Amino acid sequence: xxxxxxxxxxxxxxxxxxxxxxxxxxxxxxxxxxxxxxxxxxxxxxxxxxxxxxxxxxxxxxxxxxxxxxxxxxxxxxxxxxxxxxxxxxxxxxx
Amino acid sequence: xxxxxxxxxxxxxxxxxxxxxxxxxxxxxxxxxxxxxxxxxxxxxxxxxxxxxxxxxxxxxxxxxxxxxxxxxxxxxxxxxxxxxxxxxxxxxxxxxxxxxxxxxxxxxxxxxxxxxxxxxxxxxxxxxxxxxxxxxxxxxxxxxxxxxxxxxxxxxxxxxxxxxxxxxxxxxxxxxxxxxxxxxxxxxxxxxxxxxxxxxxxxxxxxxxxxxxxxxxxxxxxxxxxxxxxxxxxxxxxxxxxxxxxxxxxxxxxxxxxxxxxxxxxxxxxxxxxxxxxxxxxxxxxxxxxxxxxxxxxxxxxxxxxxxxxxxxxxxxxxxxxxxxxxxxxxxxxxxxxxxxxxxxxxxxxxxxxxxxxxxxxxxxxxxxxxxxxxxxxxxxxxxxxxxxxxxxxxxxxxxxxxxxxxxxxxxxxxxxxxxxxxxxxxxxxxxxxxxxxxxxxxxxxxxxxxxxxxxxxxxxxxxxxxxxxxxxxxxxxxxxxxxxxxxxxxxxxx
Numbered sequence: 001x002x003x004x005x006x007x008x009x010x011x012x013x014x015x016x017x018x019x020x021x022x023x024x025x026x027x028x029x030x031x032x033x034x035x036x037x038x039x040x041x042x043x044x045x046x047x048x049x050x051x052x053x054x055x056x057x058x059x060x061x062x063x064x065x066x067x068x069x070x071x072x073x074x075x076x077x078x079x080x081x082x083x084x085x086x087x088x089x090x091x092x093x094x095x
Numbered sequence: 096x097x098x099x100x101x102x103x104x105x106x107x108x109x110x111x112x113x114x115x116x117x118x119x120x121x122x123x124x125x126x127x128x129x130x131x132x133x134x135x136x137x138x139x140x141x142x143x144x145x146x147x148x149x150x151x152x153x154x155x156x157x158x159x160x161x162x163x164x165x166x167x168x169x170x171x172x173x174x175x176x177x178x179x180x181x182x183x184x185x186x187x188x189x190x191x192x193x194x195x196x197x198x199x200x201x202x203x204x205x206x207x208x209x210x211x212x213x214x215x216x217x218x219x220x221x222x223x224x225x226x227x228x229x230x231x232x233x234x235x236x237x238x239x240x241x242x243x244x245x246x247x248x249x250x251x252x253x254x255x256x257x258x259x260x261x262x263x264x265x266x267x268x269x270x271x272x273x274x275x276x277x278x279x280x281x282x283x284x285x286x287x288x289x290x291x292x293x294x295x296x297x298x299x300x301x302x303x304x305x306x307x308x309x310x311x312x313x314x315x316x317x318x319x320x321x322x323x324x325x326x327x328x329x330x331x332x333x334x335x336x337x338x339x340x341x342x343x344x345x346x347x348x349x350x351x352x353x354x355x356x357x358x359x360x361x362x363x364x365x366x367x368x369x370x371x372x373x374x375x376x377x378x379x380x381x382x383x384x385x386x387x388x389x390x391x392x393x394x395x396x397x398x399x400x401x402x403x404x405x406x407x408x409x410x411x412x413x414x415x416x417x418x419x420x421x422x423x424x425x426x427x428x429x430x431x432x433x434x435x436x437x438x439x440x441x442x443x444x445x446x447x448x449x450x451x452x453x454x455x456x457x458x459x460x461x462x463x464x465x466x467x468x469x470x471x472x473x474x475x476x477x478x479x480x481x482x483x484x485x486x487x488x489x490x491x492x493x494x495x496x497x498x499x500x501x502x503x504x505x506x507x508x509x510x511x512x513x514x515x516x517x518x519x520x521x522x523x524x525x526x527x528x529x530x531x532x533x534x535x536x537x538x539x540x541x542x543x544x545x546x547x548x549x550x551x552x553x554x555x556x557x558x559x560x561x562x563x564x565x566x567x568x569x570x571x572x573x574x575x576x577x578x579x580x581x582x583x584x585x586x587x588x589x590x591x
Contacts, residue, residue: 008457011457011460011461011464012457013441014460014464015415015444015456015457015460016419016422016437016440016441016444017441017444017445017448017453017456017457018438018441018442018444018445019445019453020445023450023453026450027453027454027457030454030515030516031454031457031458031461033515033516034407034458034515034516034519035458035461037403037404037407037516037519038404038407038408038462038471038475040400040401040404041401041404041405041408041471041474041475041478042470042474044398044401044477044478044481046474046477046478046480046481049477049478049480049481050477050480051473051476051477051479051480052476052477052479052480052483052530053303053476054303054333055289055290055303055483055531055532055557056289056290056333056335056532060332061329061332063329072196075196076196076425078194078196079192079193079194079196079425079426079427080424080425080426081423081424081426081427081428081429082429088424088425090424090436090439091433091434091435091436091438091439093435093436
């Protein structure tokens with residue numbers, strides 16, 4: 001077992017997930033099995049191999065710095081789970 | 096039957112006035128009503144908007160102005176693709192009531208071409224899965240056998256086309272999500288070259304791999320749809336500015352398109368674990384191409400066996416980053432009465448994401464976390480280079496690569512649901528294409544002893560859509576597998 005439940009909890013905190021104890025146990029087991037399969041990658045010698053981040057040979061495209069989408073507060077707030085007038089509402093973050 | 100028409104045939108009849116777009120759309124909507132209790136392919140049916148679009152199409156056809164290549168054609172859209180004013184969930188509870196304020200570029204392109212959007216179709220949550228069992232809204236069933244999966248993640252797209260609920264559908268393919276369902280349901284699916292089709296407005300899973308493409312009844316329709324979808328989009332920085340060829344012209348030769356075609360058969364794709372009927376059908380399909388003038392040779396893609404490990408490091412890593420945006424603040428689900436902002440994030444994501452999505456977020460966060468980055472993420476990026484080079488080497492001597500799509504035909508619902516690694520391994524024959532960014536088409540090429548469809552995969556070099564379409568059309572013109580339709584499931588309910 002490579003992944004302890006403590007390690008799972010740490011990763012879950014990084015991932016912003018409040019896992020249940022049952023999920024922690026299940027993930028520890030399945031991630032262990034999946035990572036064991038991924039360890040097969042270490043059999044390959046990749047010393048002089050460049051990493052591929054992206055296959056498309058696209059240069060960063062540039063355009064003029066002009067607004068192309070008109071502001072539409074109503075549309076942007078339409079899906080908000082909680083709002084106060086024209087603002088998103090969140091729990092208090094500063095005491 | 097109106098529901099069995101191809102786009103090409105329907106478009107011809109619409110233009111001649113032998114068929115109205117309203118009748119064609121009504122037939123699709125009736126078909127959805129009659130069959131979707133059994134299939135569960137649709138998450139949202141947009142009947143009113145579809146009938147209005149169909150009426151507008153009829154008016155355009157009558158006037159003879161403003162008629163596009165898809166005018167009056169009923170099409171379904173995978174629910175990871177944004178549709179303005181129409182609920183778009185990515186089959187996730189976290190986006191249950193989400194209504195986009197804009198269209199994805201591919202949605203606008205369909206509308207501009209005259210298409211009638213009949214609704215949004217089911218898929219694995221955030222396109223993560225190979226069976227459609229990861230949808231938060233229940234599995235889509237395979238019209239060929241309701242006890243079996245339609246494949247994933249574009250399972251609703253495939254089932255809707257196979258069962259006559261729509262003439263074609265849009266899907267997305269990150270590791271095989273167009274091709275696997277196309278194979279499992281006996282239809283044609285095309286995954287374009289990375290960069291060929293805009294991803295703007297497509298809910299991101301793994302951004303270096305995701306690509307939109309069509310699922311259709313035959314190769315001609317797939318070519319027509321690609322012509323509508325392809326092209327540069329300034330709103331997607333990975334979309335490539337390159338002319339869009341005439342794909343219809345590419346397939347016009349029919350069976351003669353196979354003449355002198357250099358076809359490579361990679362031995363690693365015909366290895367152990369392949370269902371014998373799948374191997375026989377795909378080799379027989381290669382022989383059909385040879386009899387039509389193609390030249391076959393064996394080739395090697397030596398890093399094939401590392402594809403699944405490579406993909407399941409990179410895709411979850413990208414997903415863990417892409418899905419960080421679902422935080423319960425600006426849209427989507429918010430967990431009730433969280434005490435702090437951190438708890439709000441954690442409770443919202445815990446309640447909103449399904450099991451497999453959490454697994455991939457955890458896996459991705461783990462491989463990117465301090466101390467593991469080099470061993471997993473960087474290593475996988477280097478292995479991706481090796482896989483890419485394998486394909487480059489084969490394409491030095493070949494026009495296309497012909498392979499099976501999956502080791503088996505459609506498996507039973509529940510068969511792999513508790514074994515994620517077994518599920519991941521079902522992607523082994525499709526994943527390499529995504530890692531290398533290549534175009535690939537799937538076409539039906541046989542049936543197994545249970546009557547389930549078998550798919551043929553034809554892979555091309557970057558921006559080689561014309562040649563894969565040409566090869567697939569040549570095969571199709573010489574065979575009649577594409578004419579097979581699944582049994583009618585109208586009036587049936589889903590088995591327990």
